[in-house]
Each structure stands twice: as structure tokens, then as C-alpha cells.
Amino acid sequence: MSSFPFDPKSELNGNVLSRFYIDGQWVQPGSHESVPVVAPSTGQAFVSVPLADSGDVDKAVDAARRAFDTGSWPRMSGAKRADYLGKMSVALASRMTLLSRIWTAEVGAPIWFANMFVPTAAAMLDYYAELASTFAFEESRATRGGEARIVRQPVGVTALIAPWNAQLPILSYKLSAALAAGCTVVIKAPPEAPFDALVVAECAHEAGLPPGVLNVITADANGGAHLVAKREVDKVSFTGSTATGKVIARTCADRLARVTLELGGKSAAIVLDDAELNPTLAALVPFTMPFSGQICFAQTRILVPRSREREFVEAYSVIIGGLKVGDPWDMTTQIGPLASRRQLERVIGYIEAGRNEGAQITTGGGRSSQHDQGFFVEPTVFASVTSEMTIAREEIFGPVVSIIAYDDVDQAVALANDTDFGLSGTVFTSDVERGYATARRIRTGNVSVNGLEMAPNVPFGGFKQSGIGREGGPEGLSAFLEDQAIYLPAASPRVRQE
Known part of the structure; x- marks a missing residue:
């Protein structure tokens, strides 16, 4: 076995190593708690990272709530949001080598495997940028009394929780669709693999996303439970174990929060x-x-x-x-x-x-x-x-x-x-x-x-205890939208002027 070749202090920005990204800024954690990140190839910790407490979670959710309720993001056109997603994709593509190395360092993915699958994150941003620029966020249907305009509104503040095993590719499914829909997000990075989401925050900052649209904290199960239970969170998108998914579903059901679950498999x-x-x-x-x-x-x-x-x-x-x-x-x-x-x-x-x-x-x-x-x-x-x-x-x-x-x-x-x-x-x-x-x-x-394939424009998700809802494709975008019907009367005939 060769020596561990990843040096976080030289390869990662100091903000990524020691801070959270909240309301468009890199902020010091309120908690003094930290957790070691262990390299699976050696069994030894190679860095420690801060762990969010309930106060940090509250700050991230409050920022996302303000950005949704009073900010520009939900009210932008899909085409304008697509511009931001495209800029994020470019920023992410410039960090492909780093992101592959992070995946190998954090959870031991063979480097060739990481090199193969890390680019899917930029591909997801590109797909949803294109979809957002053409998607019918509003359409008109004739009624007996006039017309109804069907407006597809962003669901609101969303909590995005992706697992340690493939943090970046799985997060990209959720994040790309949520942003394209006009949602604001709080990403809970797992303590086993914290750096992918924080590097994504770097990309969002570089792309100029408005403050509060994207927020990232690193939290354990307790922090995640606090996030999921907050009434200010309108939707939870979770990928992970079926056991944890059931707990999240029960929490969301108590206040009828929207939820998407991509859970276990035995394919x-x-x-x-x-x-x-x-x-x-x-x-x-x-x-x-x-x-x-x-x-x-x-x-x-x-x-x-x-x-x-x-x-x-x-x-x-x-x-x-x-x-x-x-x-x-x-x-x-x-x-x-x-x-x-x-x-x-x-x-x-x-x-x-x-x-x-x-x-x-x-x-x-x-x-x-x-x-x-x-x-x-x-x-x-x-x-x-x-x-x-x-x-x-x-x-x-x-x-x-x-x-x-x-x-x-x-x-x-x-x-x-x-x-x-x-x-x-x-x-x-x-x-x-x-x-x-x-x-x-x-x-x-x-x-x-005769093989196995996954594509950005095709929905992914499970039957039975493998989950609820779909990610990817137009179906993945719809998961972050609410349909609003606005009925309008027929236009009154104009009075002819003599």
C-alpha cells in the first residue's frame, strides 16, 4: 500500500476545510464540535471537520427561507436560472480532478471509478439548465367560463440529503433540479464525506448565485433530524438507507411536508x-x-x-x-x-x-x-x-x-x-x-x-421500499414544483366607440 497521497490543506480551500456556506458567505460554525474524516484505504483519520449544531442548521434554513420568500431566485425566469446553472457547471468542470481525488480520499472509490462518474455532476447541471430554459412553467387551458392558467411554482425551501457513498453524483440529481425549479436549498453534507458539497458551494459562489439560494452545512444524524423537522423546510429530498428514509417520511408526514426518497436496493x-x-x-x-x-x-x-x-x-x-x-x-x-x-x-x-x-x-x-x-x-x-x-x-x-x-x-x-x-x-x-x-x-x-445505463433525461427511483418519487428527467424537475391553477373569466367584449 502506498502512502496516503491526498493533502487536504494544500488541495482544499481553507473555507472548505473549516467553515459552512450560509447566506452567500463562508461562516464560522457556531459549534465547537468536530469529527475526524477517516481514509478507508489506511483506516486512519487524515483531517477533522466542524460539525453543525442546531444553531447552524437554523441559520442555514433561515437564509434559505428569506431567499425564497423575498429574494429574486423563485421569481426569475427559467432561462435566467439556466444561466446560473451553466456557470456552476463550468466551475464544477474545472474541479473534476479535485473532486475525483476527494471521492477516493473520503470513501475509497477507486480513482478510475471516480474519474468516470464525477463528470455526471456537470452533466446534470447542463441537462437541467437546458430543461429550465424551455420548460413550460406556465400554460393556459380553456374552461367553460374563460381560461385557467396552470402555474408551476417552486415548492419552496428544500433540504437535500445525499449519502456518503456517492455524495457528488447523487447530490447533483437533487440540486440541479431544485435550482432549476426555483427552490432554495440547504444541503446537509455527511461527516464521512463532507467536502464534495462544500466544493459545490464554491462553484455556486463563483457562479454568482444570490445569497441564501444555496447553503451547505456538515451535520450528523442529529443535525439531519433537526433539519428535517423544521417547519420552514417545505420539502426533503433524501437518498440513503430504507430505515432512515422511513423515519424521515414519518417526520414529513406529521406536517405534510413534501418528500422524495431514494432508498435501498437488492437488484x-x-x-x-x-x-x-x-x-x-x-x-x-x-x-x-x-x-x-x-x-x-x-x-x-x-x-x-x-x-x-x-x-x-x-x-x-x-x-x-x-x-x-x-x-x-x-x-x-x-x-x-x-x-x-x-x-x-x-x-x-x-x-x-x-x-x-x-x-x-x-x-x-x-x-x-x-x-x-x-x-x-x-x-x-x-x-x-x-x-x-x-x-x-x-x-x-x-x-x-x-x-x-x-x-x-x-x-x-x-x-x-x-x-x-x-x-x-x-x-x-x-x-x-x-x-x-x-x-x-x-x-x-x-x-x-444487456447492460446498465443511467441518463440525466431519464427518471431514476424505486418501487416498494426502494423509495418514493423520481430524480432525473422532467420527472425530477416536477418533484420540486407545485401546480397552481388560476381561473380567469373570459375577456369582456370591448364597447365599440361611435
């Missing part, structure tokens, strides 16, 4: 009997345990025809067993560390549960013996898995995949749907239309045929 890849082995493996493997499986859309259940089970298990296990586990700063590393010691212990516990319940480990199965520091787990494949087993039902959030055999397509669909979740999924086949027909039967928010 299934269905390999149909006509799928060619090698192309299927090439397309599937990258999405079964990307970023050590710490991505909600990971295809962690692979459903294969029983007649091809042995062939598939052997071929897939050889590939997974050959993945390079190591230093996330090394461009050749395929599997980096888990994000924390807690994640490490959680994943090891699931591996033990799979073993104890009778599943067969075909590769991996424990903590990496080649790494004496950091939070490394061997990529692990289970065969002989049934849908009743814990590893087939619960989201593990680690490099662990279950292979389940089926007898016919009806059973494959039933197995795919036999879960509390419904976020993502894939179908592999030599017949695309057959794949489409199968995908239509899967109760999940997103399904790809």
Missing part, C-alpha cells in the same frame, strides 16, 4: 436461457460489485437458468476471483476498500450469515489477507442461494453477490420480484424484444437490457 440480473455467456459476463460484471458493492443499483442477485447454473457460476467466479483488490489510488485497482470499519464488520457479518444458512462460497469469503490496514474485503460469490436466505433478501452494501437458479422465465420474474425492494435490474438475452417483455414484468424503477 436482480436475469440471465435468460438464450444469453451468450461471454458478452453477458463482460456487460454484467462491472455492475455486480462496482465501488466494492457500495452503490444502490448494484446487481447483487444474479438469476440464471438451472440448466446453465454450473457454467455460469464457474465462469463468473473465475472473473471475480481475479479482480485486483488494493490501493484505490492505483489506476489498475478494481476493488478498493469499504468505506468504514462499520461497513467492514457489517459485510463480514453477512458473509458469515450466508455460510451458516447453507450457501456455497465459490470465491472470496472474508477479509483480505493481503492488506494489514484499511477496510478491505475479498470479492465474494455465493452459489446454491435460495430467496429465503438473508444474503438474498437484505442489502449488504459490499462486494457480495448471490447466484440463484431458476427453472423458467415465470419463476425468474417471481424471484426477481420476491423482495422488499425495487430500484434497479437488468435482463440479458440475445433477443432485445424478449428482454423488453421480461423487463416489463419486473417491479422495479429501472431496468436495462
